[in-house]
Amino acid sequence: MNTPKIAVIGAGPAGMAAAIEAARAGLTVHVYDENASPGGQIYRQPLAPMRSANGPAAGPESSRGKRLMEELRAAGSRVVLHQGAIVWGVFEERTLVVWENERSERVRPEALVLATGAYDRPVPIPGWTLPGVYTAGATQVLVKTQGVLPGQRVLVAGTGPLLPVVAGQLARAGARVVAVLEAASLRGAWRALPRLWGQWALIGDAFHYWRGLLAARIPYLRSRTVARIIGTEAVQAVVTVALDDAWRPLLDTEQTIDVDAVCLGFGFVPSTQLSQLCSCEHRYAPELGGWIPVTSAEMETTRPGVFAAGDATGAGGAMVAVLEGRIAGIAAAARLGALTPSEAAARMRPHQRALARLKWLREVLDDLTRIRDGLADLTTPDTVVCRCEEVTAADIREVLDEGTADMAQLKRMTRAGMGYCQGRMCGPALAALLARRTGGGMDAIPPLSIRPPVKPVPIEVMATLDEG
Amino acid sequence: MSQGKRVAQGIQRGERIEIEVDGERVEAFLGETVAAALIAAGRPILRRTDRSSAPRGLYCGIGVCFDCLVGIDGRPRVRACQTPVAPGMRVDTQGRLVQERWGQ
Numbered sequence: 001m002n003t004p005k006i007a008v009i010g011a012g013p014a015g016m017a018a019a020i021e022a023a024r025a026g027l028t029v030h031v032y033d034e035n036a037s038p039g040g041q042i043y044r045q046p047l048a049p050m051r052s053a054n055g056p057a058a059g060p061e062s063s064r065g066k067r068l069m070e071e072l073r074a075a076g077s078r079v080v081l082h083q084g085a086i087v088w089g090v091f092e093e094r095t096l097v098v099w100e101n102e103r104s105e106r107v108r109p110e111a112l113v114l115a116t117g118a119y120d121r122p123v124p125i126p127g128w129t130l131p132g133v134y135t136a137g138a139t140q141v142l143v144k145t146q147g148v149l150p151g152q153r154v155l156v157a158g159t160g161p162l163l164p165v166v167a168g169q170l171a172r173a174g175a176r177v178v179a180v181l182e183a184a185s186l187r188g189a190w191r192a193l194p195r196l197w198g199q200w201a202l203i204g205d206a207f208h209y210w211r212g213l214l215a216a217r218i219p220y221l222r223s224r225t226v227a228r229i230i231g232t233e234a235v236q237a238v239v240t241v242a243l244d245d246a247w248r249p250l251l252d253t254e255q256t257i258d259v260d261a262v263c264l265g266f267g268f269v270p271s272t273q274l275s276q277l278c279s280c281e282h283r284y285a286p287e288l289g290g291w292i293p294v295t296s297a298e299m300e301t302t303r304p305g306v307f308a309a310g311d312a313t314g315a316g317g318a319m320v321a322v323l324e325g326r327i328a329g330i331a332a333a334a335r336l337g338a339l340t341p342s343e344a345a346a347r348m349r350p351h352q353r354a355l356a357r358l359k360w361l362r363e364v365l366d367d368l369t370r371i372r373d374g375l376a377d378l379t380t381p382d383t384v385v386c387r388c389e390e391v392t393a394a395d396i397r398e399v400l401d402e403g404t405a406d407m408a409q410l411k412r413m414t415r416a417g418m419g420y421c422q423g424r425m426c427g428p429a430l431a432a433l434l435a436r437r438t439g440g441g442m443d444a445i446p447p448l449s450i451r452p453p454v455k456p457v458p459i460e461v462m463a464t465l466d467e468g
Numbered sequence: 469m470s471q472g473k474r475v476a477q478g479i480q481r482g483e484r485i486e487i488e489v490d491g492e493r494v495e496a497f498l499g500e501t502v503a504a505a506l507i508a509a510g511r512p513i514l515r516r517t518d519r520s521s522a523p524r525g526l527y528c529g530i531g532v533c534f535d536c537l538v539g540i541d542g543r544p545r546v547r548a549c550q551t552p553v554a555p556g557m558r559v560d561t562q563g564r565l566v567q568e569r570w571g572q
Contacts, residue, residue: 034550047500048482050479050481050499053477053478119532131512131523138527139529140529141529142504143475148474149473149474174475234525390520421532456534
């Protein structure tokens, strides 16, 4: 058993920032991250020996990532990075089980920071399982860190500020982006303008990406999305449709476009598997992506000594994640006695202030692009909802017709959520289908219950747990 | 058919190598994931599903969806998006190893 003072799970913006601040307070921090190098999704580094040459896909956020990496490096040996490590369970008293180097080990820190991030919201649309349909995140990984275009003619659809970013990256790398479809009407967007005052970094980013769209003459259409994707062995075409204000598809507005790749980005779902395993209290926040752990102003969850930061506590982007990560790192260090309460308060204050300003702006932006109920109308009876177990919407409705009224029973009856991804892909859509049937809100439907291993682990690796 | 392509600008690639995909030689570069190398080679189908034999490819790209599972050097169901290529690596997109082992 390894017993570090403090452990951080996830080495994205929030995890890096938490580790930096805890190290600055004099602690040795162990960081566990699944990827080959730190950075998370937004600051993902190419795999060695491949190197980024600051090419056309690099945006203004990459310099912020570099500065954070330099801070992490400056922390030296006080930050112990465990890359390629999967935390596959949490047991009593913050005891983590980590799969690293083909073995499992128990790790029991005195303070724990969960910075597990978020993933692209899966939205079941006919044809979305075809090769050539990528999430916005997958598209960025391919273009930015692998230098591979997903296709020659690409449609980008979904919602939120990431869409023009991805489209610009694709265009600069040489793909033809046929259009960007924003599902929201963005009516009332002017309300965000006064709140933008002072957010020069965000304004700069937005300007950079809008200029990219204009330069590449990419049409940006609002109140429109993908109705279905056509192809037998891979994507051949896409049918788009206009949406009303509730995002319900409108009759006689369909249009077919030949494409060989589709990029879908409908916002993010926070990864709460580990905070659920820690028995933290969660709340439903649709504007932040769904179920999130309840946190204090110091980013502590309802379990003492367990902190959470970044997109795992509600999708808010890298700038919010870094501020929350710093606050969590400082608070955890104070909890362990490495900082006095007044030192900690003084270190936290500027980050808390910056966070309050960013959140004020995000309230408007999140409300504009919050997922509307009508989107579920795109899921036709023969649409696959659970990609792992190939369960269709019709299969699920049949079980609902028989009177199934909760997620656990729905899972047992259909196998939806029992596959390799363990419900990460179908969970939000299952909850939406169930909510429609029960007539209650999504907040009345708790997420699928989580059990270790939270990611598939080979049995021989699991079996090493009690050695040594 | 989806047409992936390598971009010249913005990336310094590692050494050019060859991997074996379903018995055929495929070009790849060190530092690429198996998924990226196959997409760049115009092979977006990474597996077929157990029940309906539907084609599947890279979807989430960050190791969450488990839809890009391929056989690699005799090990079944490995995430192509999380696995770097290596010289001479043998990739199986047809689930042959699973068929041999379980007689399906």
